[in-house]
Amino acid sequence: MNITKLGIGTYLQLPYFLRRVSLIAGIWLFAGLPVLANAPLRFSQPILIAQGNLLDVSLRLGSSGTRVLELQRALGGLRLLSTNEIDGIYGEQTKHAVRQFQRIRRLDVTGVADAETLQELGIDPSIALPVLVHPIHGGISTDRLVYGSRSEDVLTLKYVLNSFGFTLVENQTYGRQTFEAVQVYQATAELPQTGTADRDTLLHMGFRPSDEALEVLEISQGDSNSEVPESRYVAAIMAGPSQIIQVRREFPEATVVRDDRRGEYISLGQFEEHSTAKDWVDKARNEFRYEAQVLWD
Missing domain, CATH: 3.30.70 (Alpha-Beta Plaits)
Known part of the structure; x- marks a missing residue:
């Protein structure tokens, strides 16, 4: 049996309208095959992470400081977080409270306080700008990273250390190898060999205060001549x-x-x-x- 003839015969027996619709649909599908073949599997999912010169203004597990305190106070005001958990450290309880808030407000339930979540809490997302920024590898939310830490900030620190020739596994854990790499860096840079990536060490690595941190520094020092880098x-x-x-x-x-x-x-x-x-x-x-x-x- 000639399948081609059978298909054409069936097609010709269709009403005129259906023939037109099926022909247009077939042409559209055929023309779209090359695009579909190369298209990503997930169109709407974010693929940008908080590295590089462009930064996602989010607070997440491992973040710390006054920004986290403001987030925790807002969650505490809604009784989603107990008073004794308001400590400026984005731990598991804060993550759980953020997830609960996101679920109730019909937001993406990620446990990350992104710009949309902060806005829904009545918090200006710009408070989540990083404390220190590296010109290539991005920003971190603290000026002190210690042994045992687990956060995106540690991952950024490892990117920077590896750029100096270290070969650290690029994950979010500040383990023994990271501790020793920081010590080696500090010894070479003639800094105190604490193994802790403190502010002086981070600044020596190339991190610089973000606009927000620099403005606070200028006010505290009364230095009106310091130039604030242009933000975008x-x-x-x-x-x-x-x-x-x-x-x-x-x-x-x-x-x-x-x-x-x-x-x-x-x-x-x-x-x-x-x-x-x-x-x-x-x-x-x-x-x-x-x-x-x-x-x-």
Whole structure:
């Protein structure tokens, strides 16, 4: 039996309207095969991590300091976190409280206090800007990392140490090898060999205070001559090039940003003011339902 003739015969017996629809659908599917073959499996999931010059202003497990205190106080005000857990350290109890808040408010339940979660809590997301920033490997939320720590900050520290020739496993654990690598670095740099990545050690490695930290330092020292480095905020849609055509229908100037380590995302523009970038992000989220957030450059 000739299957080709059978298929054509069946097709010709269809009503005219159905023949037109099936032909158009077939052409569309055939034309789209090359794109589908190369498309990522998960279109809407974020692939940008908190490394590099562009930073996700989020608080997460292992973060510490006044930023975490403000988050904990907001959670405590909702009785999601007990008073004795308000200690400025983002531990398991804080993570659990954030997850509970996100679940109740119909947010993505991640346990990470991202920009959207902070906004829902009435907290300005800019409070989560890093304390120190490395020009290549990104920011950290503290100026002191110690043996036994587990956080994204430790991972960033390892990236920096490896750039100096160390061969540390790139994970979030500050273990014995990291401790010894920091000691070797300190000995070579003629710093106290404590094995703790304190502020002096981090500054020697190339970290610099973020805008927020530098402003606080200027006020405390009364130094009006210090120059505050120019900051820039990026309105970003967390998607790859497969969605650029769709995004440009609403945002004609959108561009795909690629980085070997950070992955890909779509930039709607770079802005000097956080509020301006936030307006663009809100538009992308509220009007067009994109997964978008403000990144710090």
